[in-house]
Amino acid sequence: MTKTILITGATDGIGYETAKRLVAMGHSVLVHGRNTEKLSAVKSTLDTLSKGATVKTYQADLSRFAEVVRLSDELSAEQVLIDVLINNAGVLKTPNPLTESGLDVRFVVNTLAPYLLTRRLLTKLPPNGRVVNLSSAAQASVDVDAMAGHGRLADMEAYAQSKLALTIWTQEMARELHDGPILVAVNPGSLLASKMVKEGFGLAGNDLGIGADILALAALSDDFSNASGQYFDNDSGRFVPPHLDASNLKKAAEVYEAVQTLVKKYSP
Secondary structure (H helix, E strand, C coil), X not given: CCCEEXXXXXXXXXXXXXXXXXXXXXXXXXXXXXXXXXHHHHHHHHHHHCCCCCEEEEECCCCCHHHHHHHHHHHHHCCCCCCEEEECCCCCCCCCCECCCCCEHHHHHHHHHHHHHHHHHHHHCCCCCEXXXXXXXXXXXXXXXXXXXXXXXXXXXXXXXXXXXXXXXXXXXXXXXXXXXXXXXXXXXXXXXXXXXXXXXXXXXXXXXXXXXXXXXXXXXXXXXXXCCCEEECCCCEECCCCHHHHCHHHHHHHHHHHHHHHHXXXX
């Protein structure tokens, strides 16, 4: 059965490789990116791989809450269910780490924007639909004050905290949504050959296909159909507990509440 799958940050890296795999399987893919020229080029390539599947593109800067809202409104206005949402877009290094709101861009793009987009698209996701959140092996205890824009963090610290915050809200939202959709967090594999790894670590990185394969599986495989709220670590090839803070009920609730509060505060 073919599905409609939305992938954020799909004009390069793991997102693009995942899109290519899914389109080649015959699935309809909704490709998000920031740059319209890149989106056009990606669509041209994906159309050549498509076996009758639809490829559509959507432009939005996920560091801007207003654009996340616009993107969700645009998608909501279309009369098509989204079977799978893959929140893949992410950032590690950037010349200016602060957004116009004064928040760290890593928390905005990696944590808050995916939450806002997911929350606003819940009516488009069927009960057996899936939300696949791109987590990371790099996870660090979340400083909710730093997430709220109070104090500055080094690049890697901000990234690691943002990925744990994403993993925690995945877990907490899954507890809240008993009737679906399925929400899972996935570490696609450490040090894959993405632009982020090259810029952040100066490494060529491992085969991006490792990450694309597991995201495609997370989107489609029955192995993930009863895994809502769980974290899959592709380095070990299994579901594992994430950072200890996720199992600390008080800390997890604090992070989840902070995510919701910030999204409510800054969203138009």
